[in-house]
Amino acid sequence: MCGIAGIVGPEIKKSDLDLMLTSMAHRGSDARGVYHDKGFAIIGHNRLSIIDISHEADQPFSDPTGRYHLSFNGEIYNYTELRNEIGLSYTFKTSSDTEVLLAAYLVYGKNCLEKFRGMFSFMIWDNKEKSLFAARDRFGVKPFFYSNTNDFIFASEIKAIKRIKGSTQNVRQWANYFCYGSYGLPSETFFQDIHQLPAGHYLQFQDESLRIEKWYDFPERISFLKRSYSEDEIKQKYLELLKDSIKLRFRADVPLGFNISGGVDSSLLLTLVNNYHSSEKIKAFTFFTGDERYDELPWIKEMISQTGNPLEKVKLSSYEVPEYASLISEVQDEPFGGIPTLAYAKIFEKAKDSGIKVLLDGQGMDEQWAGYDYYKTKDNSIVQGTGKSGSFKPHVLAKEFRALALKPNYPRPFESSLQNLQYRDLFYTKLPRALRFNDRISMAFSTELREPFLDHLLVEYAFALPDEMKIKNGVHKYMLRELTGEFVPFKIAEAPKRALQTPQREWLGGELREYVERRLSILQESKVSDWFDFKSIYKEWEDYQKGDKQNSFYLWQWINASLIFENS
Structure with a gap:
């Protein structure tokens, strides 16, 4: 399990990628690697070693020709069977599922996705065509976030993208969250210019053109x-x-x-x-x-x-x-x-x-x-x-x-x-x-x-x-x-x-009562205070303490918002 990150664009700073990888250091501290195709792309990887823990399997992982470079988060569980299936079509130098993934892509192209049983989010940079291919597993177990304003930036976590570019709240998504409990559609996040690749989809990026296709039709x-x-x-x-x-x-x-x-x-x-x-x-x-x-x-x-x-x-x-x-x-x-x-x-x-x-x-x-x-x-x-x-x-x-x-x-x-x-x-x-x-x-x-x-x-x-x-x-x-x-x-x-x-329901109305009140006060002082009618919020809070605590979800929504916007 790992963290992937990268930037595709003409003016790339390695220091930006370093900031992205550092923000996700918790996703893998066993190794860190960078591949730089100067003037075109830079990709990075934080590794948590699970299968073939030798440094031979560190990433970004390159094919024998040096044309393709893989940064991968997840596991291909049937990698042993796929390795045997690929057979003489590729000469393996590690026992990792990482190398099997790249070999499967070289042999089968994007159709390799149908062969994988696992959880995965990965990208492959082709330094000959100057193109990026990325894909996400069928149910979206592993994440892939990206921003396509100016440079094309991608990462396993939103914070990595925010670290090197400004972020604007997706206000409509916040409204949907408070009104309907929605955490967004498969391509959405709570940030206006940061998106996620939907589960069961792949993307291709080349010459500033982005194309997204569904590969898993449930x-x-x-x-x-x-x-x-x-x-x-x-x-x-x-x-x-x-x-x-x-x-x-x-x-x-x-x-x-x-x-x-x-x-x-x-x-x-x-x-x-x-x-x-x-x-x-x-x-x-x-x-x-x-x-x-x-x-x-x-x-x-x-x-x-x-x-x-x-x-x-x-x-x-x-x-x-x-x-x-x-x-x-x-x-x-x-x-x-x-x-x-x-x-x-x-x-x-x-x-x-x-x-x-x-x-x-x-x-x-x-x-x-x-x-x-x-x-x-x-x-x-x-x-x-x-x-x-x-x-x-x-x-x-x-x-x-x-x-x-x-x-x-x-x-x-x-x-x-x-x-x-x-x-x-x-x-x-x-x-x-x-x-x-x-x-x-x-x-x-x-x-x-x-x-x-x-x-x-x-x-x-x-x-x-x-x-x-x-x-x-x-x-x-x-x-x-x-x-x-x-x-x-x-x-x-x-x-x-x-x-x-x-x-949760009892704690919020009892032992954590002062904590709730402090969080509501912080929300009232935050930059998004104009989203709320605090007279109504405090009336609901008063009723909650007096009444039947069947549901505390809405209280947690307000607490959660106060945590997110406390220092922003």
Whole structure:
């Protein structure tokens, strides 16, 4: 896992690239490299060594002719199979997936993307054609940001681009965030002139011309998949795909660990991980807060008692929230999810301190198996577990600012309304924001996060199944629970989906009350204070302290904004 950066243009300063790489030093401190095609482009790389940790595999990585130069963030899990497939077409000098990626590009061109199973964001500079090719994985696990004003600038994090060019807030995106909870469409960020390459797309830049194309067409892939299966066939096929996905994601030359919650997803994953890696029990990590209403330790301890894995319990206390919120806000560059994200960040900090460079988790299962509560009602909610309480408070916004908001309109390419909700969450709402939060907090602590459930073969298979295989008799993730029941204790297999794992609602109205008030005061003094009607904000805050705390999302939105704009 790494950080990539570069500038394409006629007047390039190496000092600018150095600033970009330094701003992302946390993404990889094992090596730093630069390739400079003077007068045309400069590309850089911060390396976190995972596969072939020798310096022979450092980047930017060049082909034997010296024409092509690769800067790559991610992992190609099936690199061994691809290396064998390429065979005599390329002579390898390392055992890295980096070299396999470049070799696949040389042999197959952009069609190499279809062959990759993994998470990736990479760019290749052709110093003969003076052209740049860049691509992002199917679900956007790894990021690629760029700015195309004057020079073409790209990086793994927004802060690297901001370091060498001015940034202007994308005010409409902020309005959408406060009104609808939107974190932007696949190409958008919270900054006007900084964009992201959408998941499953590639770009080509040459002679000041930018072209972006989709290479992964998910609806088309689903249209070719068979939909008539027996329950036994479904379980057998899905289990086969999942075991293969786990096997591929165990390829590393450094220690691995595992993030576990008390739910169905990670419990199944841990069981299968142990089956595959039976010679040595990998270390499991989980967070808790000491509040039995939210902590999943009882389920986790029951699961661990069955598997025998060593367990590292990482506690987040309310008094730690202010410090961690400031740290993670700086890491994220944009708004993030709330106190659960802070608790999750502590896991990566502990893993790093324990000498573990790679963690696996269960991200992606709810989107493919319809695990969220609103899938049952098939409404338009994008926030899980807020009950009947409104997630957003647009009436506290200034009239002119609120008028900028445009309610996002998402594609509906499927006949099934359930599949359309799943598709929205996979490519536009739930998964993109979770992947963004997770990439930035894992890399903040120089740790790689791998997600076996996001293998595209798994996602496509589950997504294409009939609705009744996902929700049956009111039970979410029906078929997955049937499968899980064969491997894990009954109580865990039947456990309902829980939206929150921290007492955020109670803390904000209790132990963190003074912190909330301080954050609201800072927001009122910030340069964006004219976005808000603070009389209405303080009325909502007063009502929150007195009333039913079903939902604290809007409070976190205001806190998050105050963190971002405190010193800007």
